[in-house]
Amino acid sequence: MDNGLHSRSTCDAYLLTAVECCEISEAMMPSVTAIPYAILLLVFLFFYFIVYPFVEYIRDPKGLRKFPNMSLCSGMSYIPYMIFAHGGFRSMKLAELHKKYPILLTGPNTLSFGDARAIKDIYGHNTKCTKDSSYLVTAGTHFHLADVIDKPEHARKRKVLSSAYALKNLETWEYKVADKTERLIRHIDQVCTEPLAPGMARPDPKDLTLDYRAWTNLFTLDAIADIGLSERLGFLDTGNDRCIAQNKDGTTYEVNLREALYPTARKQSLILWNYDWYPIVNKLVNIIPFYGRMQKSSDNWDAIVWRRATERLKRYEAGEKLDDFFQALMEDKDGNPNNLEWGEIVAEVNIMMNAGSVTTAIAMTNVLYQLLKNPECLRKLRQEVDAVLEPDEIVAPYDKVKHLPYLRACLDESLRLFPPTSHGLPREVPPEGMYIMNEFIPGGTSVSMSALVAHRDEKVFPQADKYIPERWLGEEGKALQPYFIAFSAGARGCIxxxxxxxxxxxLLASVVHRYEFALPHPGWQLKRLETMNLVLGKMPVKVWRRQLEEL
Structure with a gap:
């Protein structure tokens, strides 16, 4: 009996083992069969991303292979340009390459131009180029003036907004700018230190009491909110950029505005360049914390804009007639409603607050930095400004300083040397193709010219790497204007x-008239990070009052 039981148990055990083996084998089947699928996927990816682009590059259906590659694989892939973008200053790299090559192939269907003569062809008033698909894939539910592609639609938008941005409105809005200047000066007065000792070139670190970069940004944010929406953000009063954001469900929360604003363009600048893949890549990269944080910032920015727009709408619906940008969106100059969709209005408020604050703040910081690096230029500017302002004038009246030639030259030379929007604004060649710099460019090709590259063209701007305001004076200065694209050019120029x-x-006239400044040390350099704009790091300075009564 024992033997029988043993034999039976043994048989059962073998049977069980066999069954388990079958189950295990079945469980393993998916992974075994998955191997060919994985191989097929790898083969597909290899052919799609490597073999096919290489074949297309060799086949060269558009004849672009005759142009030098920006890097080894630029004619086959947009990845090299993305790598440049991650480097932090791609336009400077392009400027170096363009010293040798007037036209560069930066991607399978994109060309960068390095000769300032190309400006008229690409961006001029009579150009046949249109904004390319990058503006389409990054747009929201509604286009705003800066990203609308269709020319008739752009003309309609510009007509609606032209009254808001008209030159005559500067007189109306000057008091708002003067108010922000006075508030900034109030803060600077509070952080002034004792004059720098004669012969001293390096201030005591504890005397670096003003981050000029941060405070000019608070200035422009306060100014554009007031000019555009008649809203007082109060950043210059509080010394920070905390504001209320609002989701579309009505919930509100506090957020730092600049932390929400800047990463949005940073993310796009890193991953945009393959337009077909951008919508997918834009979502996939969010699993990486580096990009995920940028997306969160973008969501916060949208909520900030939504709050500003909805609060201003309440005031409009309550019957307030305010002389600002929003009013021009709602009604024409005769008071007739424009009947714009709400999404379009929000989109215009978005670009107004973005472009209306970021680039101007960068410009304000850049020009003072250049003047401190070039003290002889600062001396000449002070001489010109002091001649028209009284010693006790705190805020420079616009009428007194708007026509000062050297002041304008200092601003333009700073904008030339480091344009706030350094990124080459992409344009698409019409289907029939066109000539640019006497080179035929096939239809559908994306072309661009970085403002930084254009402004470093030695044939137009000798000693292009140096800060020389005098180049903008007189008839010689007028001759340079067609090559100055800090605000872009043509019909799509900055409104x-x-x-x-x-x-x-x-602001510049007011602060150079009232204060002396010193950088941390003579060799100190301002840090720059290129996104779509050339974003700046901190600029700590020592500041003290000038003795104007002795002048």
Whole structure:
């Protein structure tokens, strides 16, 4: 019996083992069969991303292979350009390459131009180029003036907004800029230190009491909110950029505005360049914390804009007639409703607050930095400004300083040397193709020219790497204007340039008249990070009052 039981148990055990083996084998089947699928996927990816681009590059259906590659694989892939973008200053790299090559192939269907003669062809008033698909894939539910592609639609939008940005409105809005200048000066007065000792070139670190970069940004944010929406953000009063954001469900929360604003363009600048893949890549990369944080910032920015727009709408619906940008969106100059969709209005508020604050703040910081690096230029500027302002004038009246030639030259030379928007604004060649710099470019090709690259063209701007305001004076200065694209050019040029010059002119004249400044040490350099704009790091300075009564 024992033997029988043993035999039976043994048989059962073998049977069980066999069954388990079958189950295990079945469980393993998916992984075994998955191997060919994985191989097929790898083969597909290899052919799609390597073999096919290489074949297309060799086949060269558009004839672009005749142009030098920006890097080894630029004619086959956009990855090299993305790598450049992650490097932090791609336009400077392009400027170096363009010293040798006037036209560069930066991607399978994109060309970068390095000769300033290309400006008229690509961006001029009569150009046949249109904004390319990058503006389409990054747009929200509604286009704003800066990203709309269709030319008739752009003309409609510009007509609606032209009254808001008209030169005559500068006189109306000057008091708002003067108010922000006075508030900034109030803060600077509080952080002034004793004069730098004669012969001293390096201030005591504890005397670096002003981050000029941060405070000019608070200035432009306060100014554009007031000019555009008649809203007082109060950043210059509190010394920070905390504000209320609002989700579309009505919930509100506090957030730092600049932390929400800047990463949005940073993310796009890193991953945008393959337009077909951008919508997918834009979502996939969010699993990486580096990009995920940028997306969160973008969501916060949208909530900040939504709050500003909805609060201003409440005031409009309550019957307030305010002389600002929002009013021009809602009604024409005769008071007739424009009947714009709400999404379009929000989109215009978005670009107004973004472009209307970021680039001007960068410009304000850049020009003072250049003047401190070039003290002889600062001396000449002070001489010009002091001649028209009284010693006790705190805020420079715009009428007194708007036509000062050297002041304007200092601003333009700073904008030339480091344009706030350094990224080459992409344009698409019409289907029939066109000539650019006497080279035929096939239809559908994306072309661009970085403002930084254009402004470093030695044939137009001798000693292009140096800060020389004098180049903008007189007839020689007028001759340079067609090659100055800090605000872009042609019909798509920046509509807000007059407001930017108003803010820059009043603030610079006011601060150089009232204060002396010193950088941390003579060799100190301002840090720059290129996104779509050329974003700046901190600029700590020592500041003290000038003795104007002795002048």
């Amino acid at each position: 807000g340039r007059n407001i930017s010059y108003l803010e820059q002119t009043v």
